[in-house]
Amino acid sequence: MNKKLISSGSTFEESIGYSRAVVQDNWVFVSGTTGYNYETMSISDDIVEQTEQCLINIKNTLEQADASLSDVVRVTYILPNAKAFESCWPVLKKYFGEVRPAATMFSALLADDKMKIEIQVTALKSQNT
Template sequence: MKRKLISSGSTFEANIGYSRAVVQDNWVFVSGTTGYDYSTMTISDAITEQTEQCLINIKHTLEQAGASLSDVVRVTYILPDANEFENCWPVLKKYFGEIRPAATMFSAALADDKMKIEIQVTALKSKNT
């Protein structure tokens, strides 16, 4: 199968040179996704709202790839302030509570000080998706 590239239209993708996601066979690799609303290029100040928007963005990307959140097998959370991670848990449980992918969280600076969380996922499309 040929590799398929998916773009969100974000200026970051064009300026840096990457894809929102890469689909290879049944695998979907979604780049680190922040809480920007790509249609307006705005971002909330609240980490919970950023987390929600990250997952909305990821869900939309997976759908473009012919996959869904239930196909996610791995998730990585990156936060500049690890102490804020617990605030994200209710949102993460809302989206991944039943799916329960393998997960890692680490603290690192992000590309923009407005960003409070970045989420990256890997999905394996099921035969039913």
Template sequence: MAERRTILSGSTFEEQIGYARAVVHGDHVYVSGTTGFDYTTMTIADDVAAQAEQSLRNITAALAEAGCTAADVVRVRYYLTDRADFAPCWPVFRRYFAGARPAATMLVCGLADPRMKLEIEVDARRTR
């Protein structure tokens, strides 16, 4: 039977809603939709690129705890509240994922908090 464990980031949302930042199941790592909140201060920037950067810092911290890096990401999903905000985030996304070239999807949708401009979720495979 494959190992299953959860990774928590300290976000108050995880406790309030009842989910984990990431779930490790065998060699697979599933990172929940992650926004640009800084979980130590529970603050979020107004700028979408800054939110993307913080979101990916949060994601890479969860991946590190799972024994992965951004290079292990095989799937990424970007959820944005405004399609015009996608292109300004490309340099951030490229910095994290250009080496891995994961399969990617971008959707425009509403998010839980009006301050959130994007949410990112990734799947990774541990190869070490």
């Protein structure tokens, strides 16, 4: 069994005790990911832009695990405002329309009021990766 921890460098990972992702054999478990742009250390006020940034962050994390969005088998969406979810659908379809992972959405408060969505994924790397 081969286990690899992936860090984004966030201070929260050290303070709380978690990893951005854990790779176990061919499985990749990506922690809940928000719409922060780590290059600018900013977050948009717009939920659609946050959704796009979440998926860019997840894509980058999966690449560090030698995986891709096409390997995603499970996705969980967490939103403080469930009624805002429908506005995210075009972005979700852009990234997952062909992949079609199993999915769940639920509404819950997030760690910071600026955060409008958090996305968590599980991926199973293909044997060709």
